[in-house]
Amino acid sequence: MLTDQNVGLFITGGIASYKMAELARLLIKQGANVRVVMSRSATEFITPMTLQILTKNEVLTDTFEERHPEFVQHVEMAQWADIAIVAPATANVIGKIANGIADEIVSTTLLAHDKPLIIAPAMNDRMLSNPATKRNLALLEEDGHTIIEPDTGFLAEGYEARGRLPELTRIVDVVIKRHVQKGLRQLLHGKKVVVTAGGTVERIDPVRYISNDSSGKMGYALARAAEWYGGDVHLISTKKSMVAPEGVTVEYVESAREMQEAVERQYDDAQFVVMAAAVSDYRVKNKADQKIKKSGDSSDLVIDLEENPDILAGLGAKKKHQTLIGFAAETENLIENAMSKIKRKNADWIIANDVSKDGSGFNVDTNEVTIISSDKSVYQLPEMTKLDAALSIWQTVLEAEDRS
Numbered sequence: 001m002l003t004d005q006n007v008g009l010f011i012t013g014g015i016a017s018y019k020m021a022e023l024a025r026l027l028i029k030q031g032a033n034v035r036v037v038m039s040r041s042a043t044e045f046i047t048p049m050t051l052q053i054l055t056k057n058e059v060l061t062d063t064f065e066e067r068h069p070e071f072v073q074h075v076e077m078a079q080w081a082d083i084a085i086v087a088p089a090t091a092n093v094i095g096k097i098a099n100g101i102a103d104e105i106v107s108t109t110l111l112a113h114d115k116p117l118i119i120a121p122a123m124n125d126r127m128l129s130n131p132a133t134k135r136n137l138a139l140l141e142e143d144g145h146t147i148i149e150p151d152t153g154f155l156a157e158g159y160e161a162r163g164r165l166p167e168l169t170r171i172v173d174v175v176i177k178r179h180v181q182k183g184l185r186q187l188l189h190g191k192k193v194v195v196t197a198g199g200t201v202e203r204i205d206p207v208r209y210i211s212n213d214s215s216g217k218m219g220y221a222l223a224r225a226a227e228w229y230g231g232d233v234h235l236i237s238t239k240k241s242m243v244a245p246e247g248v249t250v251e252y253v254e255s256a257r258e259m260q261e262a263v264e265r266q267y268d269d270a271q272f273v274v275m276a277a278a279v280s281d282y283r284v285k286n287k288a289d290q291k292i293k294k295s296g297d298s299s300d301l302v303i304d305l306e307e308n309p310d311i312l313a314g315l316g317a318k319k320k321h322q323t324l325i326g327f328a329a330e331t332e333n334l335i336e337n338a339m340s341k342i343k344r345k346n347a348d349w350i351i352a353n354d355v356s357k358d359g360s361g362f363n364v365d366t367n368e369v370t371i372i373s374s375d376k377s378v379y380q381l382p383e384m385t386k387l388d389a390a391l392s393i394w395q396t397v398l399e400a401e402d403r404s
């Protein structure tokens with residue numbers, strides 16, 4: 001998602017500096033060109049050599065160590081970076097950037113940088129709650145910079161408190177979001193979007209259940225992309241182990257009936273509802289309250305099933321202002337079946353995918369989808385990552401709605 005983007009990684013002297021080797025690698029994995037600038041304090045925690053080898057670029061550590069007579073290095077670096085990220089950001093550097101101080105390589109370069117700036121503070125909880133730090137962070141936010149909220153967790157001091165550097169994947173997510181958002185019209189701004197994700201779980205007894213192969217990846221990608229389009233996104237998920245997308249509210253459910261209740265609670269003021277979850281058609285009729293034991297005799301155990309509610313059809317029946325987007329996992333007659341599903345469920349769009357194809361559907365990172373509207377427009381997308389597919393789905397739906 002960061003192909004050919006120039007990312008400037010500015011490391012300052014916090015204990016979390018040691019994690020920056022991995023952050024540089026994750027950014028490079030996303031396709032970014034990464035160059036690093038380090039404060040003198042940061043070099044006490046991790047060596048410039050490590051970052052130089054990982055990024056294959058020289059690391060700047062001193063304003064006056066001018067190695068290239070043809071340009072001034074901090075100005076060249078500031079202009080090269082399409083996005084700058086300060087991680088970990090010390091209380092000290094936060095104060096400097098907020099107040100326009102430029103007295104060493106990091107703050108001097110950042111003062112000459114006029115493109116998106118992301119700041120990931122990490123420090124002792126008392127430093128973070130100091131009124132001066134709070135004031136400086138508020139100033140940075142007012143100036144339009146992105147602050148990544150520190151996590152609460154185990155600090156280097158040996159106790160649990162707020163101030164930890166967030167998970168690196170979360171930092172990468174914010175960088176991707178800042179980059180992708182530059183090219184997106186905020187067509188979902190001020191709109192509530194509800195997305196469901198994952199396969200529902202129908203309990204047999206407290207330790208056993210019936211479910212399906214849905215990984216939840218497509219739903220999460222759609223929620224993430226909707227937030228990038230400016231939406232106020234509520235994700236209803238069965239996947240507690242997946243990392244919640246930045247800026248998205250997540251509600252966890254298990255069964256189809258719980259999912260139905262959760263979606264219906266959000267429905268009245270939702271503008272867009274995307275049913276990407278794989279909802280079990282049947283549930284166990286007489287769920288056991290205790291673990292079912294082996295009976296010891298050789299008779300077969302029979303589990304009776306009863307039909308679950310059809311959530312999409314239920315929403316379609318009481319649709320007012322909402323745009324309803326459903327999914328169809330098909331193995332044959334993709335378009336025909338999707339068209340008929342739109343009619344039966346009173347949906348506005350169906351996203352159809354052929355789950356029998358490699359690289360499409362359940363449990364893979366890619367998808368090949370066909371977007372079908374109630375006015376019978378058909379948009380066939382090639383195989384792409386689920387995140388790219390999610391962006392294309394929103395682009396298609398939102399541009400069509402914008403035209404109508």
Ligand SMILES: Cc1cc2nc3c(=O)[nH]c(=O)nc-3n(C[C@H](O)[C@H](O)[C@H](O)COP(=O)(O)O)c2cc1C
Binds near residue numbers: 014089122123
């Ligand atoms: C062991 C150690 C750990 C530190 N960890 C942090 C930290 O996590 N966050 C922070 O703001 N300062 C931390 N400091 C203090 C900074 O290193 C100090 O304020 C320094 O002047 C920051 O310089 P810089 O902003 O130019 O990198 C730490 C200092 C030491 C000695």
